[in-house]
Amino acid sequence: MISKEFAKKRLMFIQKEDYNYLTYNLIILLNELDCIAENKSFNDFKKISYLVDFIGSTRELKDFSQNELGSIYSKTHLKKKLISHLLIVLKNKNYIGISINKTHLTFNIWLKKDNIPESFFNRELFKTEIENIKKIKKEVRGLKRTTVKTMVDILYTSKNVLTWEI
Amino acid sequence: MGNLIIKKVRYSGEKYYFESPELQKGINLIVGDNGSGKSTFSYFIEYALGGFVEPFSKVNNKNKNNSKYTLIREDENNYVSIDIEVNGLLYSIKRFIDSNDIFYEEKGVINKLPIYRNRDHAPVIFSDWLLGKLNINVFELSLGSSNWLIGFNDLFRLLNHDQDSNPKDIYKSPKSNNFISDSSIIRKSIFETLVGISSEEHNIKYNAFKKAQKGRDESKLLLDNFLAHNSCDHAGTVDELQQTYLDLEDQLEKLLSKRNNLQQQNTNASEKTQQLTEIQTDLIRLELKVSEDTVKKKMLSIEKNKIDSLLASRKDEISQIEKIIFTHDKLNLFALEICPFCMEEVERQEGYCICGSKIKDNDYEKFVYKSSEYKQILDHKKKSLRSVEIAYDSYRLDILKLETALRDDTKRIVEIKNELESIINSIEFTGNSDLVNRIDNKILEVKGELIKCSENINSLSEKLKLESAFSMQSDIFKAKDKLYKSSLESFNRNNKETIKAFNKLYSELLSKSSCSSNYAEINDDYMPYIDHGEYKERSTIVPIRLMYYFTLLSLGLKRDTVKHPRFLLIDTPEEGGIDKSNLKLNLKLLDDALTLSKNHDDEEVKDFQVILTTGEDKYPTEYEDHIRFRLNKKSKEFILTKRKSKADNNGS
Numbered sequence: 001m002i003s004k005e006f007a008k009k010r011l012m013f014i015q016k017e018d019y020n021y022l023t024y025n026l027i028i029l030l031n032e033l034d035c036i037a038e039n040k041s042f043n044d045f046k047k048i049s050y051l052v053d054f055i056g057s058t059r060e061l062k063d064f065s066q067n068e069l070g071s072i073y074s075k076t077h078l079k080k081k082l083i084s085h086l087l088i089v090l091k092n093k094n095y096i097g098i099s100i101n102k103t104h105l106t107f108n109i110w111l112k113k114d115n116i117p118e119s120f121f122n123r124e125l126f127k128t129e130i131e132n133i134k135k136i137k138k139e140v141r142g143l144k145r146t147t148v149k150t151m152v153d154i155l156y157t158s159k160n161v162l163t164w165e166i
Numbered sequence: 167m168g169n170l171i172i173k174k175v176r177y178s179g180e181k182y183y184f185e186s187p188e189l190q191k192g193i194n195l196i197v198g199d200n201g202s203g204k205s206t207f208s209y210f211i212e213y214a215l216g217g218f219v220e221p222f223s224k225v226n227n228k229n230k231n232n233s234k235y236t237l238i239r240e241d242e243n244n245y246v247s248i249d250i251e252v253n254g255l256l257y258s259i260k261r262f263i264d265s266n267d268i269f270y271e272e273k274g275v276i277n278k279l280p281i282y283r284n285r286d287h288a289p290v291i292f293s294d295w296l297l298g299k300l301n302i303n304v305f306e307l308s309l310g311s312s313n314w315l316i317g318f319n320d321l322f323r324l325l326n327h328d329q330d331s332n333p334k335d336i337y338k339s340p341k342s343n344n345f346i347s348d349s350s351i352i353r354k355s356i357f358e359t360l361v362g363i364s365s366e367e368h369n370i371k372y373n374a375f376k377k378a379q380k381g382r383d384e385s386k387l388l389l390d391n392f393l394a395h396n397s398c399d400h401a402g403t404v405d406e407l408q409q410t411y412l413d414l415e416d417q418l419e420k421l422l423s424k425r426n427n428l429q430q431q432n433t434n435a436s437e438k439t440q441q442l443t444e445i446q447t448d449l450i451r452l453e454l455k456v457s458e459d460t461v462k463k464k465m466l467s468i469e470k471n472k473i474d475s476l477l478a479s480r481k482d483e484i485s486q487i488e489k490i491i492f493t494h495d496k497l498n499l500f501a502l503e504i505c506p507f508c509m510e511e512v513e514r515q516e517g518y519c520i521c522g523s524k525i526k527d528n529d530y531e532k533f534v535y536k537s538s539e540y541k542q543i544l545d546h547k548k549k550s551l552r553s554v555e556i557a558y559d560s561y562r563l564d565i566l567k568l569e570t571a572l573r574d575d576t577k578r579i580v581e582i583k584n585e586l587e588s589i590i591n592s593i594e595f596t597g598n599s600d601l602v603n604r605i606d607n608k609i610l611e612v613k614g615e616l617i618k619c620s621e622n623i624n625s626l627s628e629k630l631k632l633e634s635a636f637s638m639q640s641d642i643f644k645a646k647d648k649l650y651k652s653s654l655e656s657f658n659r660n661n662k663e664t665i666k667a668f669n670k671l672y673s674e675l676l677s678k679s680s681c682s683s684n685y686a687e688i689n690d691d692y693m694p695y696i697d698h699g700e701y702k703e704r705s706t707i708v709p710i711r712l713m714y715y716f717t718l719l720s721l722g723l724k725r726d727t728v729k730h731p732r733f734l735l736i737d738t739p740e741e742g743g744i745d746k747s748n749l750k751l752n753l754k755l756l757d758d759a760l761t762l763s764k765n766h767d768d769e770e771v772k773d774f775q776v777i778l779t780t781g782e783d784k785y786p787t788e789y790e791d792h793i794r795f796r797l798n799k800k801s802k803e804f805i806l807t808k809r810k811s812k813a814d815n816n817g818s
Binding site (some may be wrong): 018059090 | 387478481482483486487489490491492493494496497499534539540542543546677
């Protein structure tokens with residue numbers, strides 16, 4: 001018997017904004033970019049919200065239409081809040097480390113791999129995600145260090161998507 | 167009949183001049199000794215009448231050094247002029263020395279004519295005018311390739327008894343001694359013209375005869391030529407051939423109509439047309455269906471692709487949820503029993519949050535899901551995926567069905583097209599094409615025969631035309647030939663008669679002369695033939711020639727048909743060492759000649775003029791009265807008188 005309450009919860013389920021969805025994508029990304037210590041940290045966590053949708057898809061990066069890209073870009077800004085919230089939870093659980101870059105005024109993050117269950121690094125399970133990350137790395141040079149603006153220019157602006165500075 | 171009388175002879179130059187007294191009808195004597203200018207006087211007359219006098223010519227005379235003529239040659243602005251009377255009409259003639267034009271005054275009007283003929287520049291010459299006045303017709307002689315028109319200068323050869331010519335020749339030497347100008351045919355022509363035995367009538371008939379002969383020859387040539395190039399060996403007359411032609415045309419007409427009928431029968435295959443229309447309708451329907459189906463298929467494919475991408479995204483979602491569940495299970499980030507901040511386990515009261523606040527379900531917009539809940543969502547998603555898959559399958563099937571239908575229809579279209587083609591081809595080949603071909607061949611054959619027949623008709627009629635032309639020309643020729651022959655006969659008869667008269671006169675005169683021949687006649691070349699060729703002493707040549715001239719004059723006076731202008735210019739005949747008495751005797755025979763010219767005793771002698779230049783005492787005393795003037799070298803009575811003008815005043 002599916003309760004009325006669950007029915008509501010099910011209907012309200014937004015997969016792309018689910019914490020667990022964002023979590024596993026974040027872990028895989030940091031691991032693939034080898035951000036596993038403070039000196040190897042990922043600059044500016046906000047970049048992640050722009051990347052998640054590409055990481056999880058089975059489709060090629062070039063296959064997204066201009067409309068889809070525009071839609072992804074606008075939803076990115078909702079994800080930023082979720083991710084910042086998630087980062088606090090993950091830090092409290094000691095899964096990641098967070099530092100503040102005082103010059104750029106950004107949060108840099110890294111994965112505390114020792115605390116992550118080994119099964120997350122099963123390359124078979126996350127095959128799709130790993131493949132996608134590799135492709136994105138090819139597209140965006142220095143993905144780990146680059147600024148939000150440079151990355152957005154490559155992924156959205158250059159593909160005729162209207163973007164704006166945040 | 168003509169009558170030429172010289173009235174006056176003048177010479178005028180800047181240094182010298184000469185004017186003769188008035189000359190009369192009848193005998194005129196000019197007496198002078200050698201070198202006094204007797205011959206010059208003759209030359210003046212000859213020159214004025216258009217003759218060629220070599221001593222007067224300023225060219226080609228360097229070896230002749232005769233002072234008499236040097237005076238004339240070296241005189242300037244000099245001319246000879248004579249007054250003449252022809253048939254009672256007066257004319258004045260003037261010719262500048264060394265000029266080839268003659269001025270003549272006729273009824274107060276002065277005209278100019280050239281002496282030498284040139285077909286392009288001078289078709290009419292002075293001689294034509296003079297002969298016209300003397301009623302002598304100019305006729306053309308054909309001498310092989312060249313034509314020759316008789317002129318006054320030619321006739322003058324028998325009017326001027328000069329000293330320069332060989333008396334044996336009888337005729338005065340021509341201007342240039344070539345075989346044409348002194349040929350016997352020309353000499354004969356001169357004689358014939360003078361004695362009038364070359365009549366105009368005869369010449370006209372002769373010309374007509376020649377023309378007819380030419381026409382006949384031409385038509386014969388045409389006919390021969392035609393026969394040589396066209397074989398007219400086909401049988402039948404023109405009428406028969408024309409009948410054949412008409413028959414052939416008839417046949418052709420029939421064949422043509424037969425062919426047309428056959429062709430019309432073939433095109434009336436309405437059944438086939440019906441069949442064709444049906445097939446065409448089928449074809450159009452099918453093609454329409456195919457195009458509709460193609461559009462439908464295209465639409466379905468678009469839908470299918472959309473569902474395809476939906477399916478893919480759903481599959482993505484499912485795999486993602488599976489991963490979410492994995493993450494949840496491993497990390498359990500949001501277990502409601504653990505404080506997210508201190509991570510201590512909390513005994514949570516139902517309906518309340520960890521923090522102790524009451525949970526108001528409606529207020530929640532963001533849920534935290536349990537593993538079981540995730541699983542239920544996964545199941546749900548899987549179910550919906552299933553329905554999407556079903557939709558996808560149904561689209562796929564629809565498209566497959568359409569594709570099959572399209573394939574079949576396309577195949578059918580090709581079949582129908584082939585069928586159509588074969589039907590159209592069969593239409594072309596049905597019908598009695600063999601028969602039509604046979605008729606076509608027959609038509610070609612008949613057309614060929616028609617062309618041949620018309621050619622035959624043409625050639626035959628051409629042949630007939632040419633033949634009739636030839637026979638007509640032959641008839642004309644025969645008629646002209648007859649006329650000419652009869653004319654020739656009478657002409658010859660007349661000539662014989664005339665020549666007989668000439669012989670009689672000549673014989674009589676010559677028998678009285680110093681030649682004292684028994685019998686004289688002229689031969690076929692009109693040359694004297696004395697005593698059947700018996701030897702005569704050398705001096706007899708003088709009377710033989712002189713009597714010849716006298717006879718011509720006498721005959722001219724006697725007969726009106728004779729064209730002789732009744733004019734003689736005689737230079738003293740002194741050749742052959744003839745002695746004075748004989749000379750006188752011979753000259754005296756002129757009286758006899760005049761007497762003989764009378765047809766009967768009572769008749770007056772007609773008008774004539776004889777100008778005789780002779781030496782002192784070399785003329786019959788009876789002619790003393792006829793002396794017009796004398797020339798004497800010793801008493802300085804030279805023919806040319808020096809002008810007492812500037813030349814004298816400036817004199818050397």
